[in-house]
Amino acid sequence: MKIVRLLPAFIALPFVFASMANASEHQIPVAPDEYLKMENPYAGEADEDLLKQAGKLYKRKCKKCHGSKGDGKGSSAADLEIKPPDFSKPGYLAGIKDGQLYYIILKGGSEEAEMEAYGPGTDANLSEDDIWKLVTYIREKFAK
Numbered sequence: 001m002k003i004v005r006l007l008p009a010f011i012a013l014p015f016v017f018a019s020m021a022n023a024s025e026h027q028i029p030v031a032p033d034e035y036l037k038m039e040n041p042y043a044g045e046a047d048e049d050l051l052k053q054a055g056k057l058y059k060r061k062c063k064k065c066h067g068s069k070g071d072g073k074g075s076s077a078a079d080l081e082i083k084p085p086d087f088s089k090p091g092y093l094a095g096i097k098d099g100q101l102y103y104i105i106l107k108g109g110s111e112e113a114e115m116e117a118y119g120p121g122t123d124a125n126l127s128e129d130d131i132w133k134l135v136t137y138i139r140e141k142f143a144k
C-alpha cells in the first residue's frame with residue numbers, strides 16, 4: 001500500500017513547517033480571545049490627570065526600551081536581542097486591540113523577549129487599573 005509508505009512523510013510535515021516558522025521573523029504572542037474581547041474602561045476618556053499619571057509610570061518602567069516617542073528606540077533597546085515594536089509606526093496601533101496591549105503588559109512577551117510581566121503579583125506589581133491607563137497612554141501618545 002503506497003499510502004502506508006507515505007505516512008511518515010505526512011507525520012513529519014507539521015514539524016517541518018514548525019521549524020520553518022521558527023526561523024522566520026519573531027512574533028509577539030497573540031492574546032487569547034477572552035483578552036482580545038476586553039473593553040478598555042478608559043477608552044475615549046483619557047483626561048489630563050490620567051495621562052500625567054500613566055506618563056510617570058511609563059517613564060519609570062517602560063521608556064528605557066520603548067522610547068520617549070514609543071518608537072522602540074529607548075536607551076536600553078540597542079542591547080535587546082528582540083527589539084520592542086514601534087508603536088508610532090503609522091497604522092501599527094490602529095491594527096491592535098486594547099486587549100492585546102493589556103495582555104502583554106499584564107503577562108509579558110514571548111519567552112525569548114525581555115518584556116516582563118507587570119501585572120499583580122509580579123516584581124512591578126502594577127494593578128489592572130494601572131495597566132489600562134498605560135494602554136490608554138500608549139494609544140493617546142504614540143498612535144499615528
Ligand code: HEC
Binds near residue numbers: 027058110
Ligand atoms: C527591557 C525592555 C522592555 C521594557 C522595560 C518594557 N518593554 Fe514592552 N516590549 C519589549 C519587547 C522586546 C517587546 C516585544 C515582546 C515580544 O516580542 O514578545 C515588548 C512588547 C510590548 C507590548 C506588545 C505590543 C504588541 O504589539 O502586542 C506592549 C503593549 C508593551 N511592550 C508595553 C510595555 C509597557 C507599558 C512597559 C512598561 C510598564 C514595557 N512594555 C516595558 C521590551 C520592553
